[in-house]
Amino acid sequence: QVQLQQWGAGLLKPSETLSLSCAVSGGAFSAYFWSWVRQSPGKGLEWIAEINHNGVTNYNPSLKSRLTASVDTSKRQFSLNLTSVIASDTGIYYCARSVGYFDYWGQGTLVTVSS
């Protein structure tokens, strides 16, 4: 059974950097892309980025300038950095497996951006 366990800082001040990581257990890590998705208060789901085991990335164009995704295949982990956060970056961030759809999800991390 595939399981995703994520972690990262939950409270940030404006202009700081959001850093999240996600560890994958079970399944074939190298066979898939791995994504980040967020849900902002009062808004819907928003796809943020994806990465594969070779470090090939795809980013949401609206966030691309502030995003960096990375992967550590030896640890079966992938990570996300979002720089210069603002209040509208507040939300629940999820890691998920990408297979053309998102079939396995992490538990979610609530990130609050507030001064």
Added chain:
Amino acid sequence: QSVLTQPPSVSAAPGQKVTISCSGSSSDIGNNYVSWYQLLPGTAPKLLIYDNNKRPSGIPDRFSGSKSGTSATLAITGLQTGDEADYYCGTWDSSLSAGGIFGGGTKLTVL
């Protein structure tokens, strides 16, 4: 990136059927598979439908999906109070700004 268009809310009585629409364009739904997700408060999204009309293991056949052209529909029959949740459609954008996209979400109320 475009957001797929869903109705903000739908409602129906227990036991009834409800449908949720998802409208896109030729660069997203028109050329890609559609998936559907259920969001319950405090829990991670759950995949209900993938590849337009396939159900993952464990999803009851009360949930079904269809796609025609640039639109997709999620149907839920035999509504239960536990179905009250937010539902999102998702697909991929095949345009220059390629990436995953979702609908704005639909709140299902079981009256």
